[in-house]
Amino acid sequence: MAEGLELLTGKAPKPNKAEAMTLGDGSRVAVIGAGPAGSMFSYFFLSMAETIGLDVGVDVFEPRRFCHRGPAGCNHCGGIVSESLVQRLATEGIKLPDCVVQRGIESYILHTDVGDVEIATPLMEKRIAAIYRGNGPRSSEPLDTHSFDGYLLELAEQKGARVIPRLVTGVRRDEGLMTVSCADQFSDAYDLVVVATGVNSRLTEMLENETAEFSRADRTKTFICEFFLGREVIRETFGPSMHVFLLDIPRLEFAALIPKGDYVTLALLGDDIDEALIDRFFAAPEVRNCFPGGQVPGHVCHCYPRINIRSATPAYGDRLVLIGDSGTTRLFKDGIGAAYRTSKAAAKTAVFHGVSAEDFSNYYAPLCRKISNDNRVGKFVFSVATLVQKARFARRGILNMTANEQLQEDSPRRMSGVLWDLFSGSASYTDVFLRTLHPAYVGLLLWNLVSANLPGGRKAQKGNGHVRH
Amino acid sequence: MAGLGKEYRAGEVIFRQGDTGNCMFVIQDGEVEAVAELEGREFRLRTMGPNEFFGEMALFEKEVRTATIRTTKPTRILSIDKKNFLGGIHEDPSLAFRIVQTMSHRIRDLTDRLARYEQQR
Numbered sequence: 046m047a048e049g050l051e052l053l054t055g056k057a058p059k060p061n062k063a064e065a066m067t068l069g070d071g072s073r074v075a076v077i078g079a080g081p082a083g084s085m086f087s088y089f090f091l092s093m094a095e096t097i098g099l100d101v102g103v104d105v106f107e108p109r110r111f112c113h114r115g116p117a118g119c120n121h122c123g124g125i126v127s128e129s130l131v132q133r134l135a136t137e138g139i140k141l142p143d144c145v146v147q148r149g150i151e152s153y154i155l156h157t158d159v160g161d162v163e164i165a166t167p168l169m170e171k172r173i174a175a176i177y178r179g180n181g182p183r184s185s186e187p188l189d190t191h192s193f194d195g196y197l198l199e200l201a202e203q204k205g206a207r208v209i210p211r212l213v214t215g216v217r218r219d220e221g222l223m224t225v226s227c228a229d230q231f232s233d234a235y236d237l238v239v240v241a242t243g244v245n246s247r248l249t250e251m252l253e254n255e256t257a258e259f260s261r262a263d264r265t266k267t268f269i270c271e272f273f274l275g276r277e278v279i280r281e282t283f284g285p286s287m288h289v290f291l292l293d294i295p296r297l298e299f300a301a302l303i304p305k306g307d308y309v310t311l312a313l314l315g316d317d318i319d320e321a322l323i324d325r326f327f328a329a330p331e332v333r334n335c336f337p338g339g340q341v342p343g344h345v346c347h348c349y350p351r352i353n354i355r356s357a358t359p360a361y362g363d364r365l366v367l368i369g370d371s372g373t374t375r376l377f378k379d380g381i382g383a384a385y386r387t388s389k390a391a392a393k394t395a396v397f398h399g400v401s402a403e404d405f406s407n408y409y410a411p412l413c414r415k416i417s418n419d420n421r422v423g424k425f426v427f428s429v430a431t432l433v434q435k436a437r438f439a440r441r442g443i444l445n446m447t448a449n450e451q452l453q454e455d456s457p458r459r460m461s462g463v464l465w466d467l468f469s470g471s472a473s474y475t476d477v478f479l480r481t482l483h484p485a486y487v488g489l490l491l492w493n494l495v496s497a498n499l500p501g502g503r504k505a506q507k508g509n510g511h512v513r514h
Numbered sequence: 515m516a517g518l519g520k521e522y523r524a525g526e527v528i529f530r531q532g533d534t535g536n537c538m539f540v541i542q543d544g545e546v547e548a549v550a551e552l553e554g555r556e557f558r559l560r561t562m563g564p565n566e567f568f569g570e571m572a573l574f575e576k577e578v579r580t581a582t583i584r585t586t587k588p589t590r591i592l593s594i595d596k597k598n599f600l601g602g603i604h605e606d607p608s609l610a611f612r613i614v615q616t617m618s619h620r621i622r623d624l625t626d627r628l629a630r631y632e633q634q635r
Contacts, residue, residue, distance in 0.1 A: 093608075131518060132594045133602050135540040138612050140565050143517045143543075168593060170520040389606060412605070471598075 066363065066401035068236055070100040074395070075225045075235040076206070077213045077248060079107035080178075082369025082384035083241030084197035084206075090392035091204035099396065103205065104233070106225065108212040111179055111195030122350065122380065123269060123303060123312030124193070125150075125287070126174040128166075128471040130382040139200065141174055144191040147305035148175040152286045153468050155447070156331040157440045158293070162448045163286065164461045164468075171285060173469055175305045182271035182308055182346035213248060216240075216365070223364050236364060237400045239391065241384075243370040244353045262371065263355035268313040268323055270347035278337055279304045288335055289468050293434050294325050298427050299377055301468070302335060311344070314377050318349070352380070356417050361405035366391045373413040376420040377427070378470030383416060423474035426467065442494035449493070459486045518542055519592035528569075528583040528591065535572035535579055536596040541565065544589025548581045560623075561586065570613055573599050 068074075074090065076083045087103045094101050126134075126141065134141065149171025153164045166172060176193035202208060211227040216238055218224075226232040242248045249261040274282070283304040290300040296316040303310040313326060326332055327341045336342065353374045360372035368391050369384035387409075394400075394408040433439045446460040463480055466472035480486060519542045522528065529535055531551050541564050548559040548568060559581055562568055568583055573596050602609045 096611075129598050129602075131592070132598050133609065135592050136567075136594055136599060136602070136609055136612065138565060140540070140542060141518060146517055149518045168520065170593060171518050172592065174518055386605070389608070393606075393608065415605075 066404065067399045068094075068099065068101055068395060071102075072099075072236040073102045073104065073234075074237045074239065075223070075233070076103060076105045076239045076241055077216070077225070078241035078243060078246070078369075078371070079105050079109075079111075079198045079201075079208065080194055080241060080243055080369060080384065081197055081381045082243075082371075082388045083107070083239065084194065084201045085385055086239050086241060086368055086388035086392050087201035087206040088197070088204050089389045090396060091201070091206060093392055093396040095204075097396065103201070103207065104235070105198070105201060105206050105208050106211055106213045106227070107198070107208060108210055110210070111192035111198065113179065122178045123301065124176045124178055124305065124310055125301075125303060125381075125469075126176055126193070127379045127382050128172045128469050130379065130385055131172050131174055133382075133385065141176070141193075142191065142196065145176055145193050145196045146174045147177060148285060148303075149173070150175055150285055150287050150303075152284075153465060154286045154288045155291060155444070155464060155468075156288060156335070157291045157444055158331060159437060159441045160444050160448075161331075162444055162451065164447060164451065164465050166465075173287070175287070175303050175310075177305065182273075213242075215251065216248070218364075237395055238365050240365070240367040240371050241369050241388070244351050246371070249357065249367070249371050258359070260358050262353040262357045262374075264351035265315075265354050266317050266319075266349050267315075267352050268311075268318040268347070268349055270311050270344035272309045272311070272336075272342050273307060273345050274309055274337070274342070276307050279307070279309060282335070282337055283309060287468070290326075290329070290331060291430070291434055291440060292326070292329055292331060294322065294329070296322055297326065297434075298431070299468075300326060300332075308345075314352070352377070355420075356413060359402075359406075359410075360413055361402055361409055363402045364400050366395075366400075366405055366409060373416050375416060375470065376423040376474070378423075378467075382470065386412060386416070419473045419475050422478050426474050426478055430467075438494065438498045441497040442490060445497035446489055446493035457485070459483065459489060517590055519590040522585045522589045522591060524585055524587045524589075526585050526589075528585070529579050531579055531582045533579045534576075535569060537593045538567055538569040538573050538599070539583075540567045540592045540594060542590040542592055544591075545586045546583050546589060546591075547586050548583055550581050556582075567594075567613070567616065570617065572596065573613075 076087050083105060087105055091103055150173035151166050151169060151171045155162050155164060178194050179192050198208065211229060211231055213225055214228050215226040216223060219234060222234040222236060223238040224232055224234050225238060240248065244262050244264050252259050253261045288302040297313065298315040300313050303312065313323065333339045333341055353370045354376060356373040357367050357371060360367040368387040370380060373387055374380045374383040390409050390412045394404055398404040398408050433443060443460060447464060450456060450458040450461045463477055466477050528539060528546065541562060543564055545561055545563050546568065547561045550557045550559055571580065
C-alpha cells in the first residue's frame with residue numbers, strides 16, 4: 046500500500062483492486078462540508094465525470110444554510126478571492142456575480158508608522174473580490190447580497206450534487222466501502238469520502254483520535270470582526286482599497302481592513318491572536334486614522350476562527366481524501382485558492398485514475414507537497430517581514446521604494462509587485478522570494494534604504510494621492 | 515462598487531487588429547463585437563456577451579491581434595494574464611479545456627461560413 050491513511054480501525058480489503066478502487070457508473074461519493082473546497086470538488090468532479098460519460102452521484106453533507114446572516118451561515122474567513130483565483134475561475138467559466146462580490150478591490154494601501162503608500166494594480170482593474178462566506182454579519186439587514194459559499198454550492202447542485210442537511214459525526218470503513226454516519230442516526234455507504242470540513246470541525250479530531258498514523262492540520266487562532274460604517278462612509282474613507290498594516294506589534298503577522306458593502310471586515314493573522322494583541326492593534330494611530338474621526342467603532346460581529354498552518358498528514362487513504370483547509374492549504378493567504386487547487390486535483394484523481402491511497406499518492410499528494418514546500422518559503426518570507434516590522438529604517442526604505450515606483454508609470458515595479466503578491470496571495474511565496482533575489486531589486490532596495498534614512502536624503506514625492514508621509 | 519473587471523463605455527475599443535497583446539479577456543457584463551478590418555472596410559465577425567472570452571490567441575501565439583474588439587454597450591471586462599494562465603495550465607492542464615472547447619466551436623463556425631461562402635461564389 047502506498048503511504049496513506051489506512052483509515053479507521055481496519056485495513057481496506059483489496060480482493061480485486063483494479064475493480065474495487067476505480068469509480069464506475071453508479072458509484073457514490075460523499076463530500077463532507079460545503080465550503081469552497083467541498084462545493085468546488087463536487088462541481089469539478091461531476092463536470093469531469095460528465096465529459097467521459099461516467100454516471101456517478103455526489104452527496105454533499107452540510108448542516109448550515111448559507112442564506113443565514115451571522116455565525117449560522119458563516120464559514121469564518123476574511124473573505125478575499127485572490128487575483129489569481131478570480132482569473133482562474135473566469136477561465137473555467139465561473140463568473141462571480143455582482144451580488145456575491147461585495148466590493149471589487151483595485152488597490153492596497155500599506156500603513157506603517159513612517160507613512161502610507163497606495164499600491165495600485167497596473168491595469169487599474171478590479172481583479173480581487175471581497176466576499177462574504179455566509180450572508181453577511183450578525184444583525185445585518187437583508188440586502189441584495191449572496192454568500193460566496195452558497196453560490197458555489199448552487200453551482201455544484203446545478204451539476205447534479207445532492208445536498209444533505211445533516212451533521213456528519215462519523216466515518217468508518219465497512220466491507221470495503223466507507224460508511225458515513227450522522228448525528229440523527231442516518232448512515233449510508235459510499236465509494237469515496239471527501240473530507241472538506243475545514244479546521245474548525247470535530248470530524249478531523251475524530252479521525253486523529255481513531256487513526257494512529259493520521260495527524261490533523263496544525264492550527265492557530267485568528268481574529269475576524271465586522272464594523273458597520275455604511276456604504277457612503279466606506280466609499281469615502283476606504284474606497285476600493287484593501288488596507289494592510291506593517292506595525293511593530295509582537296505576534297502579529299498580517300492585518301487587513303477589507304471594505305464590503307456597508308461593512309468593513311478586519312482580519313488579524315499571527316501567532317495565537319488574543320485580546321491583548323487586538324487591543325494593541327486598535328490603539329495604533331495608523332489603525333485609528335483609517336476610521337472616520339480617528340475612532341475605531343464597536344464591531345457588530347466577531348469570531349476567533351482557527352486556520353491551518355501545517356498540512357494534515359497523510360491527507361488521503363483508500364477511498365478517502367482530505368481537501369482544502371482540512372488537508373493542505375496555503376500559509377495565511379489565498380486559502381480559497383488552495384481549496385480550488387486541491388479540490389480539482391482530488392476530483393481529477395478520482396475520475397481519471399482511481400480512489401486508492403496509491404492513486405492519491407501518485408496524483409494528489411504532489412500538489413499537497415508543492416503547497417507545503419511553498420509554505421516553508423512563506424514562513425521565511427514572513428519572518429523577514431517580522432524583522433522589517435521591528436526595524437524602522439527598513440520600513441522607511443521599503444515605503445520609499447514603493448512610493449517612487451508608484452510615481453513612475455513606465456518603470457518596473459519590483460517592490461510594489463512583491464508587496465502586492467504578498468498581500469493578495471496572488472503568487473506563490475517561492476515566486477515572491479525569488480523576485481527579491483534579483484540584482485536590480487537588491488540594488489534599488491539598498492539605494493532606497495540609504496536615501497530614505499539619510500538626513501535630507503531623497504524621499505518620494507508627496508501629493509499625488511499615492512504617498513502619504 | 516461591486517463587480518470585477520474594468521468598465522468601458524459603449525463604443526470603446528478594447529484592442530485593435532494588429533495590436534500586440536499578452537492577455538485574454540472575459541466579459542463580466544455587457545457586449546462586445548469582433549470586427550475585422552480589410553482594405554478600409556469593417557466586417558463584423560461576431561458579438562459576444564457575459565462569460566464569453568476573446569483575445570485568447572495572444573496566450574498561445576506571439577502574433578498580433580486578428581480583429582478589433584469594440585463594446586456595443588456599457589461593458590465590464592476582466593483580463594486574464596498570460597503568465598497567470600500559462601502558470602495555471604502548467605499545474606493543471608484541464609484549465610485550458612473550456613478554451614479548447616470554445617476554439618473548437620469557433621473553428622466549426624468558421625468552417626460552416628467558409629462552406630456557405632464557397633457555395634455562393
